[in-house]
Amino acid sequence: MATRVLRAATAQASGKVILLGEHVVVHGQPAIVAGLGRGVRVEIEPGSAAAPHDPRVDAALRLAANLLGIADEGFALRIRGDLPIGMGLGGSAALAVAILRALAKAADLAVDPTVIAAHAHEIERLFHGTPSGVDSTAAAYGGLLWFEAGPPPRHERLRLPRDLPLVVVLSRTVHSTAVTVGSLRARAAAAPEVYRPVFAAVGELVRAARHAIEADERSRLGELMTMNHGLLRACGVSTPELDDIVDAALAAGASGAKLTGAGGGGAVIALPVGDPQPLSAALAAAGHDCFTTHLSASPG
Numbered sequence: 001m002a003t004r005v006l007r008a009a010t011a012q013a014s015g016k017v018i019l020l021g022e023h024v025v026v027h028g029q030p031a032i033v034a035g036l037g038r039g040v041r042v043e044i045e046p047g048s049a050a051a052p053h054d055p056r057v058d059a060a061l062r063l064a065a066n067l068l069g070i071a072d073e074g075f076a077l078r079i080r081g082d083l084p085i086g087m088g089l090g091g092s093a094a095l096a097v098a099i100l101r102a103l104a105k106a107a108d109l110a111v112d113p114t115v116i117a118a119h120a121h122e123i124e125r126l127f128h129g130t131p132s133g134v135d136s137t138a139a140a141y142g143g144l145l146w147f148e149a150g151p152p153p154r155h156e157r158l159r160l161p162r163d164l165p166l167v168v169v170l171s172r173t174v175h176s177t178a179v180t181v182g183s184l185r186a187r188a189a190a191a192p193e194v195y196r197p198v199f200a201a202v203g204e205l206v207r208a209a210r211h212a213i214e215a216d217e218r219s220r221l222g223e224l225m226t227m228n229h230g231l232l233r234a235c236g237v238s239t240p241e242l243d244d245i246v247d248a249a250l251a252a253g254a255s256g257a258k259l260t261g262a263g264g265g266g267a268v269i270a271l272p273v274g275d276p277q278p279l280s281a282a283l284a285a286a287g288h289d290c291f292t293t294h295l296s297a298s299p300g
């Protein structure tokens with residue numbers, strides 16, 4: 001392991017929303033994911049005593065140093081940011097990518113995003129057991145991506161003809177991705193003949209959504225998102241609270257809504273028809289904690 005002179009460094013990484021395909025992406029189907037305007041920022045000071053953290057954060061820091069070939073001489077780590085944590089918005093992947101970027105900067109190493117994404121996927125295992133890599137890929141690359149889990153994982157930037165606003169609605173329930181993914185995996189293993197066709201059906205929704213996004217067919221995209229929520233609910237990863245938020249968003253005029261991330265709590269995304277303000281105002285007036293994010297138009 002190379003001994004390098006390290007300096008203090010800061011770096012950040014974005015959270016994500018999964019537009020369609022969470023869970024089934026763990027089972028061989030594609031997902032569509034978008035980087036969020038919110039994220040995690042870390043400050044690393046080498047040689048200082050590490051501030052007390054969640055033990056998994058300390059383990060992530062040590063593993064990140066190890067993966068980058070940097071001697072672990074003790075680091076003080078400060079974490080800031082505006083990303084709600086435990087809400088299915090990719091907080092742990094954003095943290096892993098931000099730590100890797102900060103360590104690389106501290107050691108003056110140029111590290112390719114492919115390597116950052118692969119290392120972040122490895123670090124994500126500390127938090128989520130068997131992640132597909134969708135969250136770490138979104139945090140490492142940002143933008144709107146088509147993603148297929150590996151090995152090797154594959155992603156592609158999607159064409160977005162026009163900015164796409166989404167309203168993100170936070171539930172009051174923090175969730176555990178590892179628990180939700182693990183329990184669905186167990187149910188699917190016990191009845192593969194039941195779950196396989198459902199996962200394949202969601203895969204078809206994801207493929208149709210890609211077409212809707214690239215063809216700028218917004219109401220079709222909304223319809224597909226709501227169908228995806230129905231199948232996630234059928235798979236047992238939604239909750240009455242998330243279903244109520246989806247219903248509230250649709251009643252307030254959203255063209256589609258679904259849980260995003262692992263479910264079991266966390267957040268819902270709602271697709272407004274045009275201006276997101278009336279939708280977010282209606283949801284806020286009904287007592288929901290929400291914010292709007294804009295996915296930027298891109299040639300793909």
Ligand code: MEV
Nearest residue numbers: 022023131132133261262
């Ligand atoms: C979590 O953001 C997305 C899941 O599909 C898990 C994963 O892909 O690792 C639920």
